[in-house]
Amino acid sequence: MILSGLEIAERIGNDIEIDPYNSDQLNPNSYNLRLHDELMIYEDSILDMRKENKVSKLTIPESGYELIPGKLYLGRTVERTRTDNLVPMLEGRSSIGRLGMFVHVTAGFGDVGFNGFWTLEIFVVQPLIIYPNVEICQIYYHHLDGEHTVYKSGKYQNNNGIQPSKLHEDFK
Structure with missing residues (x-):
């Protein structure tokens, strides 16, 4: 079952945290999250799963930033979320x-107990x-x-920003 927007609002501060929270972003069965002004791109055209791939940071100006098809951009939400006893999507x-x-x-699938900013894997089909x-x-x-266990991964839990892939840690 999916929580209604009213139920999400009722649980804020209990088993759901959204910071900052704005009731204007509440929907009938979801809550809108905003795009932060930070973006990250991988520097190499070929990525390697076994290695920590180099990244560069970009800032989206108020005047806008053009995304190009065929390129992966990592972004993040303005809001930090924490969820207990529920599965965030x-x-x-x-x-x-x-x-x-x-x-x-x-x-798009979160784990029960996740705490942090959501890293967005952004791509476009035409310039935007x-x-x-x-x-x-x-x-x-x-x-x-x-019964369940709570998400405790050291890779992405309690993050402070955009998280590039840490898959290379699985090869150690």
């Missing part, structure tokens, strides 16, 4: 998708100018049945 807003922008390649603080995606919550 992330999807792009339909208005964003209708512009040919994807906000995640495969990482983006702006900071736009409501880019929505978080929604599923109930979790049965």
Whole structure:
């Protein structure tokens, strides 16, 4: 079952934290998260799963930044979220998708107990100018049945910003 927007609002400060929280971003069954002004791109044209790939940081100016097709951009949400006893999920807003922008390649599924900013895996099908603080995606919550363990991965938990892939750590 997915939580309603009213239930999300009711649980803020308990098993759901969204910081900063703004009730204007609440939907009937989700909450809109905004795009931070930071972006990260990989420097090499060929990435290697076994290695820590080099990245560069960019800042999205208020006047906008043009995304180019065929390039992966890592972004992050303005909001930090924490969830206990629920499974957080992330999807792009339909208005964003209708512009040919994807906000995640495969990482829309969160873990119970996740605490941090969401890293967005952004790509576009045609050139698109983006702006900071736009409501880019929505978080929604599923109930979790049965006993469970809480997400404790040292890779991405309690992050302070954009997280490039740390898959190379799995090869050690």
